[in-house]
Amino acid sequence: MRLVPPLLLVGLVVLLVVALNISRRVSAGDVRWIAGTADVPPAQADVYRRYLARHRQHRMVGGLLGTALGVLLGLRWNATIPLDLVLFCGVTGVLVGSLSAETYRLSRPRAVDGVAPSLRTASLTPRPPLEHGRVLVTARVLLAVALLVGLVGVIAGQTAPLLVALTGVVVAAVAERTQSVVRSRRRPVVSPDAAAVDHRIRAFASRSLAWLEAGAATLTVSQVLASVPVTSPPLAAAQTFLSITLLVTTFVLVHRASPQRPWSLILRPTPALPSSAGAGGVR
DSSP states (O other), rough: OHHHHHHHHHHHHHHHHHHHHTTTOOOOOHHHHHHTTOOOHHHHHHHHHHHHHHHHHHHHHOOOOOOOHHHHHHHHHTTSOHHHHHHHHHHHHHHHHHHHEEEEEOOOOOOTTTBBOOSSSSOOOOOOOOOOOHHHHHHHHHHHHHHHHHHHHHTTOOOOHHHHHHHHHHHHHHEEEEEEEHHHHOOOOHHHHHHHHHHHHHHHHHHHHHHHHHHHHHHHHHHHTTOOOOHHHHHHHHHHHHHHHHHHHHHHHHHHHHOOOOHHHHHHOOOOOOOOOSSSSSO
């Protein structure tokens, strides 16, 4: 067992290098997808390409480091690698990576459509609202349910469910903080086309973070239910079924939050993307 952590770290480094090289590849289809149109000017395409590359790299690093932490914690305390702990730490790492990508200070912004954005002035023009309300409300309701179950567990003499629920709330707070950064991020005085690019990027980031928070909330409920002691065989079977179902749902939600085109668009022969879909739409 003593050789496992060093071998794991070596494997993580190799996987990280490979993943970073892969994450740098932003195709023209990815640019069309986030732009929501097949006709993307070169200057705007460069902005989209750099944004997607940065997000993929930060999320990949955060997810891999979180997964490695989950594996190490499992080996250290339980001498096993529990899937739920690894997944929870991985989702947390992806959220932290998203926060890093959104708050990362780039070099001086490049000109878009020949207009160089000013760093000392900000546009006061109202920005379109970001559509993520239902997903975000669902995530908050799930977290409230997890906290309620945790409080009931404390009354019954069990503290584990509440600790798991509080951990999920902390992870969701990271997502909420990142959402706040996306909503309140300053926008320099730029051309209308550049403002449209800014809205597409903000719409993608907001929707993606909402899916991530929903995934974290679903995973939290799953772990809270799994930590409740059950003695009745029928209740134990129902508990296992619900936990597995919620775990699968978590995988689906995290996949929807990924900064890349869904397979349905990758396999589609038509190169153009309908204007109503794209980064801000539900995948």
